[in-house]
Amino acid sequence: MPTELPPFLPFLIGALLTAVTRGRLRSAVMLATPVVGGICLLGIDSGALHQVQLLGYTLTPVRVDELSMLFGYLFHLGAFIAILYAVHIKDTLQHVVAMIYAASALGAVFAGDLISFFLSWELLTVSSVFLVWARRTPQAIRAGFRYLILQIGSGVTLLAGILIHVHATGDISMGHIGLDTPGGWLIMLALGLKCGFPMLHMWLTDAYPESTPTGAVFLCMFTTKCAIYALTRSFAGADPLIYIGTAMTFFPIFFAVIENDLRRVLAYSMINQLGFMVCGIGLGTALALNGAVSHAFNDVLFKGLLFMAMGAVLTMTGRTRASDLGGLYKSMPQTATLCIIGAASISAIPLFCGFVSKSMIMQSALNEGHMVVWFFLLFASVGVLEHAGIKIPFFAFFAHDSGLRPPEPPTNMRLAMLIAAVLCVVIGTAPATTLYPLLPFAAEYHPYDATHVITQLQLLMFGGLAVFWMMRTGRYPTEERAINIDVDWLYRRILPSGISSAENVLEPAWSSLKRGAARPLNGLIALLFRYHGPQGTLARTWPIGSMVIWVTVLLAVFVVVYYL
Amino acid sequence: MLHHTVLRVVAKLLVPVILLFAFYVQFHGDYSPGGGFQAGVIFAAGIILYALIFGLDDTMQAVPPGVLKILSASGVLLYAGVGIETLLLGGNYLDYDFLAHEPTHGQHLGIFLVELGVGVTVASTMLLLYYAFAGREQGQ
Amino acid sequence: MLSVLANDLPALQVVVPLVSAPLCLILARWPRIVWLLCLAASWTSLAIAIELLDQVLSGGTISYAMGGWAAPWGIEYRIDAVNAYVILIVTGIASVVMPYANQSVAKEIPADRVPLFYALLMLCLTGLLGMTITGDAFNVFVFLEISSLSMYGLISMGRDRRALTSAFQYLVMGTIGGTFILVGIGFLYVVTGTLNMADLAMRLPEVTQLRTLHTGFAFLVVGIGLKLAMFPLHLWLPNAYAYAPSTATAFIAATATKVAVYALLRFVFTVIGPVIAYQDLPFGEIAKVLAVLGLVTGSFVAIFQENVKRMLAYSSVAQIGYILLGIGLATVMGLTASMLHLFNHALIKGALFMAVGCLFYRTRSVRLDDLRGIGRKMPWSFGAFVIAGLSLIGVPLTAGFVSKWYLVQASLEVGQWPLAVLVLGGSLLAIIYIWRVVEIAWFGSPSTRAAEATEAPLGLLIPTWILVLANLYFGTHTGLTVGVANLAARTLAEGLR
Amino acid sequence: MNQTPDKKRYLDDPENVTRLWRRFVLACALVAAIDLLGLLEVVYHRHIAFFAEGLPGFYAAWGFIAIAALIFLAKQLRRLVMRPEDYYREPGDAD
Structure with a gap:
């Protein structure tokens, strides 16, 4: 029976049901989800199944071809194994986000256009971080934040790349992109962060070992494989x-x-295999x-x-x-x-x-x-x-x-x-x-x-x-x-110590600034705080007189500029 | 102020005249210079003079602030109501021509009512402001 | 009777709230009726606004002569796609805020002042609508003063003692702004002898080189800039927003600056004309520079704020930067982006301030410290905050994304790469300050205030969520907003090139 | 945890381990020896893509050298990157 059910839908429904059920029923629901999804997937038609109009573009949230199907089968299989592995846990949060995580991975590999892909990509980030946080140790929480920041960075880079690419070519379909445009480079960089390019790999070895025992299984299956999928589709032969x-x-x-x-050895090994x-x-x-x-x-x-x-x-x-x-x-x-x-x-x-x-x-x-x-x-x-x-x-x-x-x-x-x-x-x-x-x-x-x-x-x-x-x-x-130590040392050690040393030098530096000396560049954040912090020049409540002076200054600027 | 007999006597004589003048300015406004705003100010000035001489409490008894609040609102309502009446009679907003059987009469009536509304609101608002400030001083 | 009034909708648009304001005072004894009256008035206004927009979209510009006096002499109400759109924003927000007001106002404002509050709110609405709808330059000033004066009153009713000083500051600054606008209009009158906008637009091209005109324009831009909190004239805004009652903040933040932006657009594009503003005078460049400064500064300051309402206020300064940026670009695409953001930002900030109002309703504080852990106690209120925050950041599928998308496209279209980068960078800063709140309110251990809090009542939650859902709806169904914004932008940009 | 004394296992006896080790070395030698047969085209046809592959024992040697080099270099890397376990530790961290 041919179906047109979006492949990510069973998992989203599964997530919902997982959230509201408990005990054996929940276990059954969780295990049934990938099975039902897999059966639906077996009979799915190929081609662009769903299309939506947004911002004047035609989006294709579900596009089925052989490459997506391979990853579709893979993710259902992986999800089934990982869910079976995790099913004894009594942590609703973990179960629900794992389901959403699998759904977003499926969304990514079946996305037929860059915007749908981007959405799944971001959902992938947001849901996966909870698998790290679910360990609930202070280290895991911090590692999760570092992970989140880098992954969101990847998302923003991807968005920027997509914007530039779409602007240059007018094409939003998720197909071959190549490295001919700066947009292509940015997109590759974003994908590269998710699949652990050298110097961009540290989130992997940082966060995965901090996740829950069961969460790590989900994590190792989806995020990086989505990146591999996208690279295969968009940058083959680069x-x-x-x-x-x-x-x-x-x-x-x-x-x-x-x-x-x-x-952590396994995380390194993962980068190696991804290589x-x-x-x-x-x-x-x-x-x-x-x-x-x-x-x-x-x-x-x-x-x-x-x-x-x-x-x-x-x-x-x-x-x-x-x-x-x-x-x-x-x-x-x-x-x-x-x-x-x-x-x-x-x-x-x-x-x-x-x-x-x-x-x-x-x-x-x-x-x-x-x-x-x-x-x-x-x-x-x-x-x-x-x-x-x-x-x-x-x-x-x-x-x-x-x-x-x-x-x-x-x-x-x-x-x-x-x-x-x-x-x-x-x-x-x-x-x-x-x-x-x-x-x-x-x-x-x-x-x-x-x-x-x-x-x-x-x-x-x-x-x-x-x-x-x-x-x-x-x-x-x-x-x-x-x-x-690895590359993450740069921001876990150097950056914080850099900032604290900047704070130390800032006070004398500020007075020297008053004397007209050069401003040290490394106090940037502290300087930002100086001006933008609650008591900073730009943020404190000004006396009315000063406000009025600004009005006058601006009026003068306008008049002078207009007269020139 | 209780001992300033001259002031009290003069004021007693003056206040009605001022109020009368205010009414004159008000009702003659559509023919000659004047109108609701000026009339309202003059009227309020008369009451304020009374308050200065005879004290705030007496004045508040004569002209209670609660009434003033309602008056200030009804002035606006009168103004806006005339506009709505013209709408209902088929004209544009505040198109006085439609108020009476004949445009000229309509204009008379319209201006009269609108200016009345303005006068009432201005006078009562002036007084409310005065009460607010004077009352504050008294409280301290 | 309705058929009699069908042609008078432009007048009724202003008159309905205007009449309800004094009625509030007269009915002061029955606060519930006052509220119902205001509710009815704002919903009627919304209905009129929808009908007007519909008429404009199908039949073109509507002109209405007040008192039957024809245009150049009498006061003309003139409605085209631009102001029909802005009116829709203002009345829409008013219609959502009004149901919210009932419980919020009862809690935050002493009972004897509640009718006064509603009267001021309706007056404020009258002023904003009047400013938008009128086609007469001087009338703009009159309505501006009506809205401003009522706003001072609204702000001063905040519980915090600083509300009074903030209102006073705003009074001084707002009066200066109003005066500048008046002076500017005066200059225009001097060189043309007319106050009707359409008439002004016809006559000004004859006198483009006059210094008087240039000076008048400078006064106008600075004056309106004060009202729309253009950097560095935004200094009154954070305190005004932070210490006003929740309802007032939500209403003012979502509408007042938007109407000021409209006034700026109207003067720059319709009255002065883009040729004079952008080609003879460097308005575009100055706008861009100030937009960028506002965007960056506002965002950075927001990051460091300890008071959520102040944070959102500074974020508004930054968002106005986005709007101004689109205006500075002076292309149809840029204007579309600005018009879109006008609408979307109203939805976003309205929802955010209402969500904060929900939190304040229970905790009596908007300091980040006191909100520690509140997210888990009030998940619905906080959920609304988070979704609206996502929209502020510009996450896809939310309204905020749509306008930023257009803004980036507009910057790229004219080859201004750095601006596009800046827009995206601004989103990153927004992530930081929204995230700060989420981190503290969700992950922090509950403060003493948060520990006692329970979920906000439905009377607050439902209006808040209506706006939140509107954010999601307009993030996915862009036909209406983009279509109207684009039409409005093209109407404005008729004189461009 | 189950603290009852274990029964003696095969691998617990060092002699058994040595025995296993010797068998493993022998197996390696046998596998390497196949190369010679391959050279003579006795058992199978050896197809190669470039010359190094054809050298007898190339894969065996490369396997051994690679691991040796890897471990040697990794030990050097330790000097550079190894830090005490509490290097990033902050107060309140669980073990």
Whole structure:
């Protein structure tokens, strides 16, 4: 039965119902939402389904084509797994915002014009921040604010880019944009912030590890994938993306190696995986684009699985630091097994799903003759093995025994992980019958040929060899109870201390200003306060005489200017 | 002021004359210089003179502020009402031609009523202002 | 009887509130009837305004001769798309504020002064409508004084002792503004010998080079600038808005400056003519500079305010900057943006001040400190504040977005990139000051006042939410507003190029 | 948490771990050895895109070197970016 139901609608209705129901009924409603949505999606017509007029433009809130459908299926699948994983929680706020969050992600990938896309984009921001805040620790609240500010910055940049783009081309459809106009650059920058371009990635590693155990699963599935979707649609083949993507695969692995918080390791790993996708988008061939979107698909599964495993550890033990964990396999063998499957998938071990998608991107880099890029990607692939494939399961479940003996997590959590793990293996073993038919671009690819499998095995096994050899010989960096500063240091440390030092210098500076000396530039905010604060020149209540003087001055200005 | 006999006697003589003059200015306004505003001011001036000589309390008994409030409002109402009456009679707002069977009479009537409204409002408002200020001084 | 009056709607537009004002005093003994009377009067006004707009849209400009005296001699009421639109704004806001007034006024104003308050409110409405509808320059001044004087009275009725001084400040500044306008009109009269606007517009092109005209224009712009709180003449506004009773603030903030902007538009475009104003004289440049200064300063000051009403007042200064910016651009697109923002800002500020009034109704304070945690105690009132705040910021799907969109388009159209950036930057500043309130009122732990608060009564909430929903409605259904604003802008810009 | 004494596990015995390690090294050697067969085109046809890929043991070597370099560089990075855990901490933060 063909339907024209907007794909985001079931989730919005679901959110509403989630808000008003409680207990088992709510669980049923929440689990039914992605199922019902998915069934509706299966029968949806393609093309522009709904159109509205606004500001003289024709908006297309729902436009269905193969690319959106792939992400549509993906998000329903991801939402189902994440909801199942979270269903035991008794936090209405979290459940409702998670539903809205999924709805806005669906809105974004089915948006047929830039304005609808922008709306979903902003809703994505606003709903996701609550998943961070829902942790309700002071750190989470602050991280949430930092996250919100950056994301709103991304939204404003996107809006500015859209305005300029629309003004230049008169076209508001969500299609190929390219980098020919400044508007295109701004839009790419906005999308780039959401998918963790280098130097714009810090919100990801800052906020995701602070979110709730279940919230992180939702977060890792939607926001960045929407950005990947939009980049695929609008910037396929943009050369800078190749190098940006390569850089994204490359730098986070170093941080991941030395990071202590395992969920933060996963966040770095996420940037790394996104790098592969961005690189594929930049390459822009049909094979590379297929690689990018299928890797996005798989990333939702295996990154979701890893975040779920770490979330299970966090739920059961209350900690995620590598230095606090270890030996958990003794009491959580199922979780450990599932985690290892996720780790194998992300490491792109043959027969696991990472292998069948990442190799497409690697192959395209070779086909297009980007040798240097390929070397870096190869380096980064081994790096993935190190930090996500080995470090995560090893330090959490093996390594030195921490003495913790937590029981297995609740059934629904294990079930969700199981589904993700099974999908990882199924897609990894039979991609031609599961994932590949969904891919939007026409390109033939067979991952399982002997050369490919053998070289991949050599690469990964020797990588593993190096890791274990270094561990056994004590060359491996020890887990330190410490944090590593990243780009967010700039605004978490430098900016505040800059402002406070500005305050210190301001008083003498102000008097020196009175003496006619130069004003130090770094007191900007404090100076703003000086003039605009409640007692500032521009804000305090003026005596009537002074007001009248202003009137006179302005009249004089007008008259003089008019006479000239 | 109680001991200033001369003032009291003169004022007693003057006040009615002033009020009468006010009425003259008022009702003759449509023929010769004058009109509601001037008349109202003169009328109020007469009462104020009375208040200056004989005290605020006596004046307030003679001309209570409550009445004045209503009077000031009714003056405006009279003015606006004439306008509405012309509307109802089929003319434009304040088009006096329609007030009587013949335009000239209509103009007479219209101006007379409108000026009356102005006079009443001005006189009562002046007095209210005076009461407000004078009463404030007394209270301190 | 109705058919008799059908042709007299322009007069009735002013007369209905004018008559109800003295009636308020006469019926002072029955406050409830007074309120019902004002309610009926304002709704009648709205009905007349809608009918007038309809007539103008279908039949073009309406001219009405007061007292039957023909135009250049008598006073003419002249209604075209521009002022029909502004009248709709003013009466619309009045119709929403009036139901809100009932409970709010009862709580904030001593019982014996309530009828007086309503009388002043109706007089103020009369003045604003008269200023807008009249086609006579001197009549503008008369109605301006009526509205201003009643506004001083309204402001002085605030509970805070500072209300008196604020009203006095405004009185002095407003009188200076009024006088300047009078002087300006006087100069125009000197050079042309007429006071009728259409007549003035015909005669002024013959005397474009006269210094008298230029000086007169300077007086007019500064005088009206004072009334519309153009930077740096806005200094009276924050206190006036902050300390007036909630109802008065909501009404004045949403209408008074809008009507002043209309007066400016009327004088610049219809009377003086855009050729003289923009080409012979650098009005556009000065307007742009002052708009930008106002926009930036107002927003920054708003960020640091501790009193929510003052914050919103400074935000108004900034928003007037946006409106002035569109006027300064002097294109049809720019004027459309200004006209749109005139309408949308009325909706936004009306809703915001009414929502703050709801909070004040329970907490008796508008200081940020006292509002700590109030959001969770009064979710409906605070929700209204947040949505209206989003509209102020210019979030898509709200009314505020529509006007900012047009303003950005207008800036880009004439190649003024920095202005477009500035408009968007201003939205960022708005995010900051709205967010400050949200953060404190929603996330803060309740203050002692907030802890005792309960949700505001429906009598306040319903009108507030009507405006809030109007914000959402006009953010998504732009046909009416954009269409009329564009028509009005084209009417104004007839003389452009 | 369950504090009853655990039963002895396979991995708790260091000798078992060493045994596993040796088997792993052996497996690696075998996988690398396949390369030689590939060179001789015995088992499979080895298709390469550019010369480095064709070098025997290239992938194995690259895998090993990459990890070694990665870990070495990361250790150097620690000197630059590592900070005590309470670096950003503010009063009132939960652990």
